[in-house]
Amino acid sequence: xxxxxxxxxxxxxxxxxxxxxxxxxxxxxxxxxxxxxxxxxxxxxxxxxxxxxxxxxxxxxxxxxxxxxxxxxxxxxxxxxxxxxxxxxxxxxxxxxxxxxxxxxxxxxxxxxxxxxxxxxxxxxxxxxxxxxxxxxxxxxxxxxxxxxxxxxxxxxxxxxxxxxxxxxxxxxxxxxxxxxxxxxxxxxxxxxxxxxxxxxxxxxxxxxxxxxxxx
Ligand SMILES: N[C@@H](CCC(=O)N[C@@H](CS)C(=O)NCC(=O)O)C(=O)O
Numbered sequence: 001x002x003x004x005x006x007x008x009x010x011x012x013x014x015x016x017x018x019x020x021x022x023x024x025x026x027x028x029x030x031x032x033x034x035x036x037x038x039x040x041x042x043x044x045x046x047x048x049x050x051x052x053x054x055x056x057x058x059x060x061x062x063x064x065x066x067x068x069x070x071x072x073x074x075x076x077x078x079x080x081x082x083x084x085x086x087x088x089x090x091x092x093x094x095x096x097x098x099x100x101x102x103x104x105x106x107x108x109x110x111x112x113x114x115x116x117x118x119x120x121x122x123x124x125x126x127x128x129x130x131x132x133x134x135x136x137x138x139x140x141x142x143x144x145x146x147x148x149x150x151x152x153x154x155x156x157x158x159x160x161x162x163x164x165x166x167x168x169x170x171x172x173x174x175x176x177x178x179x180x181x182x183x184x185x186x187x188x189x190x191x192x193x194x195x196x197x198x199x200x201x202x203x204x205x206x207x208x209x210x211x212x213x214x215x216x
Pocket of ligand 1: 010013014015036041054055056057067068069070104109117
């Protein structure tokens with residue numbers, strides 16, 4: 001029997017990556033849309049009962065609550081193992097985990113997380129202190145984008161010979177990089193990967209579903 005799925009997401013947020021995977025595996029799920037404001041998050045207090053961390057993505061699979069992008073993506077990919085969305089078992093899977101950990105911890109948490117919510121990372125409430133955090137975050141993101149570009153291979157998916165969860169997670173940062181003016185034209189391999197991704201049916205479907213654009 002197909003599992004009962006409930007998926008909490010915010011349009012254009014990091015939840016876009018697992019959202020695409022849900023469409024890629026053709027899952028039937030109940031979507032729950034939450035909103036993230038420019039300076040503060042507007043999740044309903046009741047969401048705390050689902051995810052005490054108050055973050056999207058959150059997926060509930062047969063009453064099991066799963067949070068954190070790498071695990072949410074792993075859980076979705078296990079719905080259709082033949083698609084190898086976490087890479088084929090063996091080295092590919094290891095490379096996918098390596099990418100996901102880097103993207104999640106360094107680029108997302110250490111970079112964009114600081115840029116979006118600088119107040120969380122300084123005890124000093126002055127705007128100068130927040131601007132200092134934003135400045136360091138922009139430097140860290142810039143370094144990560146150079147690293148990502150260097151790791152991508154011309155005309156290939158990020159790992160192996162087919163789309164994996166890494167490619168769709170990279171789409172999240174591409175869109176943010178464009179929106180926050182990181183000069184994404186400096187990253188031709190990254191752009192080529194995004195162009196390829198934007199031809200994938202599940203990606204088109206999910207962007208339409210979230211009412212957002214690819215931002216190429
Ligand atoms: N480590 C978490 C981070 C999730 C996260 O930060 N999600 C953002 C959206 S991109 C969020 O829910 N933000 C709300 C907030 O920061 O208050 C993960 O990998 O899932």
